[in-house]
Amino acid sequence: MIEVKGLVKHYGSKRAVANVSFTVNRGDILGFLGPNGAGKSTTMKMITGFISPTAGTALVNGHDVTRDPVAVKKQLGYLPESAPAYGEMTVEEFLAFIAEVRGFRARAEKTTRINRALDLTHLQSVRTQTIETLSKGYKQRVGFAQALLHDPAALILDEPTDGLDPNQKNEVRALIRSMAAEKAVVLSTHILEEVDALCTRVIIISQGKIDVDESPAALRARQPGARLDEIFRTLTSSDA
Amino acid sequence: MSQITPVLKREFLGYFRSPVAYVFLVVFLMASVGLAFFVGQFFRANQASLESFFVFHPWLFLFLIPAVGMRLWSEEKRSGTVELLFTLPLTTLDAVLGKFLAAWAFLAVAILLSFPMAITVGYLGDPDWGVIASGYLGSILMAGAYLGVCSLTSALTKNQVISFVLSVLACLVLVFLGWSVFNGALSAVLPVWAVDLIANFSFVTHFDAFTKGIIDPKDVVFFLSLTGLTLFLNVVALER
Numbered sequence: 397m398i399e400v401k402g403l404v405k406h407y408g409s410k411r412a413v414a415n416v417s418f419t420v421n422r423g424d425i426l427g428f429l430g431p432n433g434a435g436k437s438t439t440m441k442m443i444t445g446f447i448s449p450t451a452g453t454a455l456v457n458g459h460d461v462t463r464d465p466v467a468v469k470k471q472l473g474y475l476p477e478s479a480p481a482y483g484e485m486t487v488e489e490f491l492a493f494i495a496e497v498r499g500f501r502a503r504a505e506k507t508t509r510i511n512r513a514l515d516l517t518h519l520q521s522v523r524t525q526t527i528e529t530l531s532k533g534y535k536q537r538v539g540f541a542q543a544l545l546h547d548p549a550a551l552i553l554d555e556p557t558d559g560l561d562p563n564q565k566n567e568v569r570a571l572i573r574s575m576a577a578e579k580a581v582v583l584s585t586h587i588l589e590e591v592d593a594l595c596t597r598v599i600i601i602s603q604g605k606i607d608v609d610e611s612p613a614a615l616r617a618r619q620p621g622a623r624l625d626e627i628f629r630t631l632t633s634s635d636a
Numbered sequence: 637m638s639q640i641t642p643v644l645k646r647e648f649l650g651y652f653r654s655p656v657a658y659v660f661l662v663v664f665l666m667a668s669v670g671l672a673f674f675v676g677q678f679f680r681a682n683q684a685s686l687e688s689f690f691v692f693h694p695w696l697f698l699f700l701i702p703a704v705g706m707r708l709w710s711e712e713k714r715s716g717t718v719e720l721l722f723t724l725p726l727t728t729l730d731a732v733l734g735k736f737l738a739a740w741a742f743l744a745v746a747i748l749l750s751f752p753m754a755i756t757v758g759y760l761g762d763p764d765w766g767v768i769a770s771g772y773l774g775s776i777l778m779a780g781a782y783l784g785v786c787s788l789t790s791a792l793t794k795n796q797v798i799s800f801v802l803s804v805l806a807c808l809v810l811v812f813l814g815w816s817v818f819n820g821a822l823s824a825v826l827p828v829w830a831v832d833l834i835a836n837f838s839f840v841t842h843f844d845a846f847t848k849g850i851i852d853p854k855d856v857v858f859f860l861s862l863t864g865l866t867l868f869l870n871v872v873a874l875e876r
Contacts, residue, residue, distance in 0.1 A: 469725040480716035484653045496642035
């Protein structure tokens, strides 16, 4: 579903991402782990076509992001870090805009899509509020609603639970899990418990390179008895 | 190209979702009409024409259009919504045109809302309606060229203040090149053809004919090509 082939990104002389490759299939929830500045967000931004790679490419459902970015963007739902949205719009207006850009112009279909997204993310109660008046948890859900609206084949979520309270985190995780069966999901996080709770596969990225690509169970088995964050620390500090 | 419509609609309505639109409309109308009455001696001239109204537009636009244009891209970059916008299935050109056309339409509304001026001269005298219409046409075309410049400078920075200052400077140069006082000073040192050539790049030179009722294709082409050029550079600046 998502095929990442040798992605490289340089910022000037600084190498943010160095030759990252992996594949995510339908039904997979891939946890993207790494210290801050490791290249997680940069990699995700390259898959979504927001920034162009220095070398390599990503394929989503067979569409090459460097050749046909619009086709890739149609297939993807993307929740950027900190869920940006147009604050002066109401939740409803904002989703209507997304629906129109996503090609749902007919009134009936637009309404169905918006209502479905609002139901999935439990936003019905705030649908007429302007986004800037919402709390962080609600804003995050608006970002989710926006990413889910067109029922995409693949979801890219950049720190979907960042800044949420424990209940909201659980809710978001449940939401991701409920959708995972028919989608390919890539999510970045630096909360290790999340990987355990959610992911079917873990990639640890450090200094732009993939250090680990395996199942959470295999990661655990590296140091039996150790906590995940201890394993993480050993893996990411060894090459620092 | 069909993707322009949702962006255009969102942007245009966006002006009215915040106080920006109302503040701008009131200030623009008070300033433009005030200048015509108090500086342009609208009544004392005792002519049924809007020349004393239109003649101030290049100067007024110098400050007011950067105020509209500065937020076009700077705001998106600052709030992070640019990442949302460019991961939706649309091209950079769609986004640039949608935003530009929305802002241009808004400016056209502002300019056309001065219609009571036209009604006043129509009531008091017997104006040449063709001249008034060409004045409005010229003013709207010129507003588009100003806006193109401002949209471009806005795409270069995420700081709205820098964007505003750059826009004013760029527009100031484009006005000054054709200002009679400046040209008078220039002709003391340069041959006439050189002064004419320089003046040819000015808003004022090309706008003057419109206020006198002359719609010269070369003036129309000047404004449209300046708009086109700045929008092209705008796309380049965003894709960089």
